[in-house]
Amino acid sequence: MARIFAYVVHKEGIADDSAVELLAAAGKIVPVQAPTAVVAGWGPGLDAVCETLRTSFGEVWKVANPALAYPNAELVRQALVKVLPQGGIVLVPHSHFGTDLSPGLSVKLNAAFVSDVLDIEGLAGNSLKLVRQEFGGQVSTHVQCDIVGGAVLNLRPGAFAAKSQAPVNGTIVDQSSKVGTLSSRRRYLETVAAEAGDVDITKYKVLVSVGRGIQEKDNIGIAQELADALGGAVSCSRPVVDSKWLEKSRQVGSSGQTVKPKVYLACGISGSFQHLAGIKGNPFLVAINKNPRAPIFRVADVGIVDDILEFLPELTARVQEETAVAPGRSRE
Amino acid sequence: MEILICAKRVPDTSENEIQLNREGNDIERDDLVYSVNEADNYAVEEALRIVERTGGNVTVVTVGGDEDEEILRREMAMGAQHGVLLSDEAFGGSDGKGIATILKAFVQKGRYDLILTGVQADDAGAQVGGMLAAMLDYPFASLVNAIEVENGGLKVTREIEGGNKEVNAVELPCVLSIQTGINEPRYVGMRGIRQVASREIPTFDAAGLGLEEGAAGEAAAKVKRLDYFVPPAGKGAEMLEGSREEIIDRLMELMKAKGGLS
Numbered sequence: 282m283a284r285i286f287a288y289v290v291h292k293e294g295i296a297d298d299s300a301v302e303l304l305a306a307a308g309k310i311v312p313v314q315a316p317t318a319v320v321a322g323w324g325p326g327l328d329a330v331c332e333t334l335r336t337s338f339g340e341v342w343k344v345a346n347p348a349l350a351y352p353n354a355e356l357v358r359q360a361l362v363k364v365l366p367q368g369g370i371v372l373v374p375h376s377h378f379g380t381d382l383s384p385g386l387s388v389k390l391n392a393a394f395v396s397d398v399l400d401i402e403g404l405a406g407n408s409l410k411l412v413r414q415e416f417g418g419q420v421s422t423h424v425q426c427d428i429v430g431g432a433v434l435n436l437r438p439g440a441f442a443a444k445s446q447a448p449v450n451g452t453i454v455d456q457s458s459k460v461g462t463l464s465s466r467r468r469y470l471e472t473v474a475a476e477a478g479d480v481d482i483t484k485y486k487v488l489v490s491v492g493r494g495i496q497e498k499d500n501i502g503i504a505q506e507l508a509d510a511l512g513g514a515v516s517c518s519r520p521v522v523d524s525k526w527l528e529k530s531r532q533v534g535s536s537g538q539t540v541k542p543k544v545y546l547a548c549g550i551s552g553s554f555q556h557l558a559g560i561k562g563n564p565f566l567v568a569i570n571k572n573p574r575a576p577i578f579r580v581a582d583v584g585i586v587d588d589i590l591e592f593l594p595e596l597t598a599r600v601q602e603e604t605a606v607a608p609g610r611s612r613e
Numbered sequence: 614m615e616i617l618i619c620a621k622r623v624p625d626t627s628e629n630e631i632q633l634n635r636e637g638n639d640i641e642r643d644d645l646v647y648s649v650n651e652a653d654n655y656a657v658e659e660a661l662r663i664v665e666r667t668g669g670n671v672t673v674v675t676v677g678g679d680e681d682e683e684i685l686r687r688e689m690a691m692g693a694q695h696g697v698l699l700s701d702e703a704f705g706g707s708d709g710k711g712i713a714t715i716l717k718a719f720v721q722k723g724r725y726d727l728i729l730t731g732v733q734a735d736d737a738g739a740q741v742g743g744m745l746a747a748m749l750d751y752p753f754a755s756l757v758n759a760i761e762v763e764n765g766g767l768k769v770t771r772e773i774e775g776g777n778k779e780v781n782a783v784e785l786p787c788v789l790s791i792q793t794g795i796n797e798p799r800y801v802g803m804r805g806i807r808q809v810a811s812r813e814i815p816t817f818d819a820a821g822l823g824l825e826e827g828a829a830g831e832a833a834a835k836v837k838r839l840d841y842f843v844p845p846a847g848k849g850a851e852m853l854e855g856s857r858e859e860i861i862d863r864l865m866e867l868m869k870a871k872g873g874l875s
Contacts (some may be wrong), residue, residue, distance in 0.1 A: 291774040380755040384743025393835035395672030396738030421844040427835040466784035489826040523794030544873030565871035584850030
């Protein structure tokens, strides 16, 4: 039976939320086999993570090397190739790090690779049946993965619900001596913090968020008028920033801001998982999109199939009417 | 600098509603509008900008059939000097690793300092660039949103979480996967496309690439798509219906209840 490994991403001595998700995913491959956590790094932070993880993983492989003090995926890959046995199933979060690490890791381990896995339906013989999505989540697919030579699977963050389990008394196995010298022709220089923008979208209770459906820069004003009427701000999804219609600081999503409004109006936004990952606190989510199959309708509270360029101005007019009338009423 | 971009022709999700076909084994492809994968287009633009500064050539390569020539011509109309098609019936059914194997064979026929891919194709999984780099033993960086050429190498910025950026020094030759938004790709008009309509597009098959039988294609694929299906609905939105006025009435009520209107 293939051994299952969970690659745990960590920072400042704390394991990423994905660790428990990988644990849950491993249970969907082989329910009876406890996966082994693999943690690479250097220093006291690494030791702290290993100590925490051994209460949820039966075995924790520690890979310590000064070159791994920053998780440069090129160096982590080299280390893993020396430590991991052939034929294992390696689970990695589908994050910016997983995107850097895993495709090359699968080549070096001569293993199969599947990215952005949403669900695991189970193992039959040497064939693992997985679920992915394509075309921005508009359709799903079943994928069959031959694991004879092992597999590297990148799992979508948030797709595998962590299971509660009693703490275990796992062992830490130090694999560091297998690593030797690491060197890469890609060298980490620095991390540059996100620039603050003109408007802090994380501070607003109401966000009018626009996506590709806004069509052109000149139409942003339509959303701004609605936001002004509602006392909110205009935020956006990635394509709007890519097109330079709004600043990066307005982008909601895993590579942008995390927001916690009360009401979120998703206007012409298809609803990629990266975008949804930036919406927290379970706001009242209204989706307006002219494509009735837009994935956003699967997660919104309320859906409206309409062209935002026509719908938003009418909604703005109504909001302006109501807010103008309201004080008058209170005087009566 | 000699730059190679690996591009792909995909159904354009901004132009199409993707639906299942009647049998449920594929998407309905009859009326789809295809275009070059969005991120690949940013990669070509970035390559053109680098070459404008450093000199050199931009080559765009794709694995596919005759119908895929249109994206090569489009990128040539943008300014790429060469378009190359890698085409063989034996390539059908390739998984990501198969495609990377085919591309590796092509890369090794020439000399490229920099190889770019789009970060991800709409119908695939952000994998070929990283695989190709590992096969060639070149350094790799994904999700690249800025490139500077300096001291014979590159200063490469990656997009990480929360709008933060990770800066790396990367030696050449290398493979980078380009994130959308890195630049503003130039416009390509019909006139530009007509101007490159008669340019020759060299085509290589498996033999021409020196690929052994079974190196790529369905037999080599460890990963196979079994079917397409409609994603489960989840909780699903309450869809507001009726006239626009009625919908707005209902939406106003709901927003008041939820604190969106004071």
